[in-house]
Amino acid sequence: MSKNLEKFLSDVGAAIGSQFVDVRPETLARYGEHTLPAAPRVPDAVLFPSSTAEVQRVVQAANDHGIALYPISTGNNIGLGSRAPATAGQVVVDLGYRMNRILEVNEETCYAELEPGVSFQMLHDELARRGNKLMVSATSGPPHGGVLGNAMDRGAGYGPYFDHFGMLCGMEVVLGNGDVIRTGDGSLETENPLNWHVSKFSSGPSLDGLFAQSNFGIVTRVGIWLMPRPPMSKSFHFVFPDDDDIEQIIDLCRPLKLSNFVPTLFRVANDLYAMAPEERNSEYVKGSKVSFSDDGRKAMQARHGLGAWQVSGMFYGPSDEAIAPLIQRVRAHFERSGKARFISHEEAQAIPALKIAIDSMDGKPSASELGMLSWRPGSGNSWFLPGMPMVGRKALELNHLGRSIFAKHGMDYIVMHVASARFARGLHVLVWNKDDSDENARADACYRELTVEFAKRGVGVGRVPSDYYDLHAEQMIPELRKVSSALKRALDPNGVISPGKYGIYMEPRA
Template sequence: MAGKYIALPKGVSEQTFDAAIKAFRGVLGETSVLTSAEQLAPYIKTMMPVPDSEHAPSAVLMATTVEQIQKILGICNQYKVPVWTISTGKNLGYGSAAPAERGQIVLDLKRMNRILEVDKDLAYALVEPGVTYKQLYDHIAEHKLGLWLSMPAPSAIAGPVGNTLDRGVGYTPYGEHFMYACGMEVVLANGEVLRTGMGSMPNSNTWQVFKWGYGPYLDGIFTQSNYGIVTKFGFWLMPAPPAFKPFVIQYQHEEDIVEIVEIIRPLRINGVIPNAVVIAHALYEAPVKARRSDYVTGPGSITDEAVRKITKDHKLGIWNVYAALYGTQEQIDVNWKIVTQAFGKSGKAKILTEKEAADDPAFAYRAALMRGDMTLKEFSLYNWRGGGGSMWFAPVSQARGSETLKQMSLTKQILGKYGLDYSGEFIVGMRDMHHVVDVLYDKTNPDQVKAAYQCFDELVTTFSAQGYGIYRVNTAFMDKVADTYGPVQRNVNKILKKALDPNGILAPGKSGIRL
């Protein structure tokens, strides 16, 4: 315990912090500056295998306006107080709402939750950071705008700003979220307000329709970084298609991933399947229908025999390929013929449409995600083992069958070494695949906590040594992953940090970036 505060910012005395807190209260009012242990409890709990105390904030600030943020940053610069910004603050499995380093102030923007504009004709939205997907979904439904959202699996409780800035993905044809971002408002560390793209031009009416503006394209440097605080965010929405056909294709052997990917890749590149295809392993889907304890007890990872029994009991494939077709019924009919012919050649695939799989809960939640609907079913993963431990391991793979088989086998081997299960899926972009694995463990069990940390560390070390980059990671491993991308990139990031944030007040440690 650090005196009257549960933690203090690094290098800041209690007396100096007192002065900063007084100044923050002068800007926000007493009730919007949180310092008690009870108030800060929601901002401390993480799912990572490290003591939560390592990520305890010193205070939480609840801002509602750009002007307040500007004044807050002025105080942070004056007293050299670091500030970690969150929007909805969920980020489950990647660090939750807790700051990267002990003692950082959390700037919580969830009260900045205005939907500023939704244009039906041009199909775009402009929102503040605290807007959730559910809030925007309800707005679109209420006004009968005929537009679809693309959202990550946490859907309702997450928000488009936080998800896109961490380069999250969704499951509709607009699933590569940053690709469909268009125009940001950013408060820089010195308090200046930058509008990217066409937004820098006074009276512009093309801010949310043309991404590039004039000169260097800046939006990318504000993703997965700590160079500014995004306060307005524009992105494109998908017009609701006349028809939608979700389907699942099941395979029964792990080595079938080679055939699956070789079939999918040309269908994705050629646009026959327009959305991000998910290839989910049986243990990724099983928690929707079963509990681990129904099939195995005691230490060690689950056996292949138990996994096989799960697939039979619950009508799952070892691999479950979820995709959809969109457009007019005529377009869907043509593309469905192409899809079924491609997957039907070997005789290994079992193809199920909504008609055959409508009552299956795993299919239902996948279909909901592919049409931009609300669902929290993926959180069933956290009931699989129990104990509240989760870290997403997310290496990128080429869309080649041999590469995905190699990644799956290597991941499964390392997890098994530490007594953990392989709960993974591949999300197929155009030419890449996000390999997303939930490293689940019991955080109340010290042995599993130790094993989970060592396992994740070995996963990052082994995969990076083989040239597989991690595209997103939890706050406990940000420095390690940043190191895998080499000293030149780290140095460039540091140069940008010095130029844009000379006092290093904005989220030190985010993506391994600090002065």
């Protein structure tokens, strides 16, 4: 241990209690693990502060001793880096362990004020305990993922409140220089800012966006807007038989979203995305370099009564009778294609692949989708997250490109497009055997080629797995990297917060 680290840990121990400073090898190994291709990024220590004041003391000590920190909320960022720091040796600040209080639930103006450790499951359970008047916007990821951490990485759900960063209203942040600020009306010189969690903007610039996917500060508290739970929710589903139907599907979804007729996003999941949570790759042989076969896919589709694509959405309303005509209208719209097969809400409840869509749109966290991580053995998983305009011919072109790159590297094409009015995010999931070094290298090469080929066609990504921060930053114009570095110098002059995260350094990389 370096002298600086020793002094830092001793100062931090005095500030937060030495029992909340963990340097045991087994703890460090656990926090260094992730599912990406690179080697584990083992931190030098893990800290468990209990309050904003303690986080501030930690940041001040890091400035005093030149130590790099890496904040996590619950550290369930599976496929994007888990809880491992941006680079090995950074000290993980695990906020979730002790800062996990729901500070307020306001049922009149429908928001909650949360600390970083509040998970989707915790918030869901608390809202249920209070009589289910409000609902959480659930992801289909780990129920123990944090609401705040997910929003800070610009994660998303599938219902009307899907934009988790967009639903934040009012933050408390410890900057890299040790100052504590509150955004919006929270910045008034008062202990009781009346509009902190109901109005996003106060006078002056809006700073909130600076703290998402960056390394300028540690967010210790947020307000998040919540949707009132409607008396009735009913999903609808359509199955399409062929891979190239994606062109028609995207063109069919677009007008229903542009007019806001359908309030949720559309989940447009291909066969493997929908069914892999329930299946294992029966064709997998260690060392094999081929993708799961088309015959295997057809057999799987038949087993589940599903197809090459499954489209899901949901309506909310006062009663069954009020929702029935809405579903009739969507059904007529999709069935005009001559290819869509309708599956009702009641039937879909019994189909695990569609039940995941129902739960996520109905505000119910569920661990079911995590089953897809066992599609192949060996726990490798990363997410390539490009997007596309809601134009069918573009969707077709990018799907052909994605599938061909997956096939070239012997990966199985697992994809779900999450479609809104003008744009769809494409969740491309790589699942591979990390214990096989050749397969691990191919998963890495596949991700890199996807990044470069999509960028050449004008397509960036929504979130970045931590192995690839620099790769994605390199796709950006140098002026952007210069601005990020200037902000870093202004807000974190000693560069103590997550150096390198999202490709942001004190000095821009050439």
